[in-house]
Amino acid sequence: MSRNQGMDRRQMLKLAGFSAAGLGLTAAGCGSGGGSNGPVTIRHAWWGADDRAKKVQECVTLFEKKHPKIKVKTDFQQYPDFWKKFNTQAAGGNPPDVIQNAVTFLRKYEAKNVLLDLNPQAKKGNLKLEGFRAGLEKFAEIDGKLLGVPVGSNSMALVIDEKVFEKAGVDHSLGWTWDDWYAGLQKIKSGQGIAGDSGPHGVMYLYDLILRQNGKAFFTEEGMGFGESELLPYWTEALARVKSGVYADQKKVEQIKPASALAKGLSAGEFTWDNFSVRYSAEGKSSYSLAPIPTTDGKKTGQYLGSLMLSGTARTKHPAEVATFISFMTHDPAVARIMGYDRGVPATTAQFEAFQPTDAPSKAIGAYETEIAKAGVLEPITPHPAGADVVEAAFLRIGGDMSLGKASPEDSVKQFFSEAKTALASN
Amino acid sequence: MTHIQTSTSGPVLDKDLAAVERSGPGRKTRPAPRPRGHRENLTGYLFMSPWIAGFLFLIAGPMVFSLYLAFTDYNLFDAPKWVGLKNFTDMFADPRWRQSVKVTSWYVVIGTPIKLAAALAVAMLLAQKRWGQSFYRAAFYAPSLIGASVSAAIVWRALFSDDAVVDRGQQLFGIDAGGWIGDPDMIIYALVGLTVWQFGAPMVIFLAGLKQVPRELYEAAEMDGAGPWRRFWSVTLPMISPVLFFNVLLETIHSFQIFGSAYIVSNGSCGPADATLVYTCYLYDQGFANSRMGFASAMAWLLLVAVGLVTAVLFWSQKRWVHYEEGAR
Numbered sequence: 238m239s240r241n242q243g244m245d246r247r248q249m250l251k252l253a254g255f256s257a258a259g260l261g262l263t264a265a266g267c268g269s270g271g272g273s274n275g276p277v278t279i280r281h282a283w284w285g286a287d288d289r290a291k292k293v294q295e296c297v298t299l300f301e302k303k304h305p306k307i308k309v310k311t312d313f314q315q316y317p318d319f320w321k322k323f324n325t326q327a328a329g330g331n332p333p334d335v336i337q338n339a340v341t342f343l344r345k346y347e348a349k350n351v352l353l354d355l356n357p358q359a360k361k362g363n364l365k366l367e368g369f370r371a372g373l374e375k376f377a378e379i380d381g382k383l384l385g386v387p388v389g390s391n392s393m394a395l396v397i398d399e400k401v402f403e404k405a406g407v408d409h410s411l412g413w414t415w416d417d418w419y420a421g422l423q424k425i426k427s428g429q430g431i432a433g434d435s436g437p438h439g440v441m442y443l444y445d446l447i448l449r450q451n452g453k454a455f456f457t458e459e460g461m462g463f464g465e466s467e468l469l470p471y472w473t474e475a476l477a478r479v480k481s482g483v484y485a486d487q488k489k490v491e492q493i494k495p496a497s498a499l500a501k502g503l504s505a506g507e508f509t510w511d512n513f514s515v516r517y518s519a520e521g522k523s524s525y526s527l528a529p530i531p532t533t534d535g536k537k538t539g540q541y542l543g544s545l546m547l548s549g550t551a552r553t554k555h556p557a558e559v560a561t562f563i564s565f566m567t568h569d570p571a572v573a574r575i576m577g578y579d580r581g582v583p584a585t586t587a588q589f590e591a592f593q594p595t596d597a598p599s600k601a602i603g604a605y606e607t608e609i610a611k612a613g614v615l616e617p618i619t620p621h622p623a624g625a626d627v628v629e630a631a632f633l634r635i636g637g638d639m640s641l642g643k644a645s646p647e648d649s650v651k652q653f654f655s656e657a658k659t660a661l662a663s664n
Numbered sequence: 665m666t667h668i669q670t671s672t673s674g675p676v677l678d679k680d681l682a683a684v685e686r687s688g689p690g691r692k693t694r695p696a697p698r699p700r701g702h703r704e705n706l707t708g709y710l711f712m713s714p715w716i717a718g719f720l721f722l723i724a725g726p727m728v729f730s731l732y733l734a735f736t737d738y739n740l741f742d743a744p745k746w747v748g749l750k751n752f753t754d755m756f757a758d759p760r761w762r763q764s765v766k767v768t769s770w771y772v773v774i775g776t777p778i779k780l781a782a783a784l785a786v787a788m789l790l791a792q793k794r795w796g797q798s799f800y801r802a803a804f805y806a807p808s809l810i811g812a813s814v815s816a817a818i819v820w821r822a823l824f825s826d827d828a829v830v831d832r833g834q835q836l837f838g839i840d841a842g843g844w845i846g847d848p849d850m851i852i853y854a855l856v857g858l859t860v861w862q863f864g865a866p867m868v869i870f871l872a873g874l875k876q877v878p879r880e881l882y883e884a885a886e887m888d889g890a891g892p893w894r895r896f897w898s899v900t901l902p903m904i905s906p907v908l909f910f911n912v913l914l915e916t917i918h919s920f921q922i923f924g925s926a927y928i929v930s931n932g933s934c935g936p937a938d939a940t941l942v943y944t945c946y947l948y949d950q951g952f953a954n955s956r957m958g959f960a961s962a963m964a965w966l967l968l969v970a971v972g973l974v975t976a977v978l979f980w981s982q983k984r985w986v987h988y989e990e991g992a993r
Contacts, residue, residue, distance in 0.1 A: 324740055487936075488847050634933070664955060
């Protein structure tokens with residue numbers, strides 16, 4: 238019994254010692270970097286699907302071979318989950334060192350000092366800023382800070398099921414109008430019984446183009462660039478088109494997510510970023526091609542170049558290694574050969590020239606971007622204020638809810654503006 | 665630790681009593697010898713320290729902080745700004761918050777009774793002696809073991825999607841309504857189905873309760889001419905009412921907290937058309953996607969108060985319908 242009556246002081250000290258040692262070990266295990274001479278580990282997080290994961294991992298392996306003192310740990314999620322996780326990590330002071338990023342998030346995280354200014358690293362020579370196409374190196378420059386480096390350029394397009402459009406005999410050359418497009422959808426519906434479009438009413442980037450074609454824009458420096466009177470007719474019309482079957486059955490679109498309605502054969506077209514056609518070709522059974530954005534006046538598409546980019550995070554302990562990695566991913570020709578047009582047409586000339594597409598979807602993207610650049614339709618991008626990401630999500634969700642018949646266009650428009658106001662005020 | 669304390673508490677107590685008796689009136693009071701229990705307590709606390717530290721840092725601390733955040737505007741990055749009751753007034757004015765309350769209440773009110781009814785029905789079947797009884801018990805319990813997992817919800821999503829098993833089953837009966845996942849009017853039933861399917865835990869508790877009902881009561885009732893329904897109503901239900909109360913309480917609280925299944929079945933959207941926007945889903949979305957952590961904290965505290973109130977009402981109501989044996993209350 239005496240053993241059970243308590244431990245002696247020595248035993249207790251031992252126990253305390255082991256506990257402390259255990260905590261120490263755990264703490265050591267949490268560290269991301271090595272010693273000053275050993276390899277440094279940086280974490281790279283991005284959004285996307287499995288096929289992109291394989292490509293990114295291949296690039297990382299190549300990078301580690303060329304830079305044996307830098308290890309890269311990767312992590313990926315689907316787009317919305319990626320940002321939820323990142324918000325939590327960043328708020329907890331432990332964000333990944335390098336993230337995939339987009340213009341919607343730049344001002345938000347700049348205001349919160351989350352992103353690393355890459356200018357000093359460029360000056361030190363760790364990050365090469367020469368050789369970018371069409372001034373893309375300035376794409377993520379905000380208030381004199383360089384908050385990201387583009388990995389590719391992309392533009393909005395209408396991804397189409399080539400066979401269906403061909404069979405319907407729809408002419409979709411540059412400069413076609415919204416009326417031409419809609420007449421084409423009706424032809425497809427009546428001739429082949431397929432919805433001509435997945436339902437574009439929730440796509441913020443497309444609505445931005447429509448507004449720009451009419452001299453407005455989705456965002457201004459201060460906030461929203463349009464009002465209820467613009468959105469109401471757009472959504473009212475969309476609901477009618479869903480009901481008539483010209484736009485896809487929204488219930489079905491909903492349940493196949495995250496797959497695309499176009500790739501699953503629920504529709505013959507979808508407005509999205511041109512590089513998405515690579516993914517659709519992998520997912521779907523038909524052949525997909527790109528059609529230009531329809532216009533109001535036969536000329537102006539409102540288009541601009543968007544871009545996915547890589548950003549460093551401000552709390553990284555290894556800014557030099559972060560810059561080296563970003564530089565590698567944006568300049569190394571081998572990366573372009575691995576990634577192809579997965580994240581858009583490569584942003585640097587070296588990478589652009591290194592990848593000569595042989596597959597149909599990539600060829601189509603190359604041709605599309607060359608065509609719109611030649612036609613001179615590209616304009617500068619409109620500002621995306623902090624909170625734009627939440628506004629985008631609300632536009633998609635509320636537009637979707639309305640098209641499912643759960644809310645009237647009037648109520649939906651009111652709800653959207655109320656949520657947008659809250660998002661822009663609280664971010 | 666319990667063992668150590670019980671085995672030594674006797675002698676220590678006796679010694680203390682003896683010391684008190686010796687220090688009678690007029691005698692010089694000698695301080696009682698320091699009981700051995702102090703050292704044991706210290707050891708006990710040392711062993712408990714990981715749990716105590718975990719409780720303080722991971723539960724109590726965050727809870728207090730979250731209570732503070734509930735009265736602030738906090739976007740996860742900038743310092744919280746005190747806004748008083750604004751989060752609560754915003755909440756009541758927010759149609760999506762009202763929708764989340766509606767969906768959750770519906771889910772609790774419809775899902776919980778169906779789940780408990782299923783659990784009780786199966787428990788009654790399994791309480792009877794029959795061949796392969798252990799197999800059946802394990803088989804019916806299995807879904808609750810895997811039920812909480814992400815994979816079960818993913819499978820559920822696959823089952824109820826367009827042109828999947830359920831949809832094709834419907835088509836056999838001439839109902840061509842498409843899958844349930846994309847239908848705002850149907851998806852909630854898929855969620856209720858998922859929770860009902862996980863009835864294993866309350867079933868096991870019911871089973872234990874049913875085993876405790878004295879056979880004589882059924883024999884007496886039978887002799888009085890009571891049929892099966894009457895026996896269930898007048899013998900089984902009153903006799904297992906404490907177990908029923910326990911299950912109602914636990915499952916109600918559990919239902920209020922539904923998150924994982926709603927999030928996964930709806931592919932992270934809590935939709936379509938906010939049809940599966942359960943309270944915690946909206947809370948999560950506001951906190952982590954919209955960076956409104958103050959608002960989310962206010963929501964969390966309101967949920968705690970609501971669950972507390974419902975629990976209080978259940979405890980109050982039990983006096984009317986829960987039958988305890990004499991002295992067992």
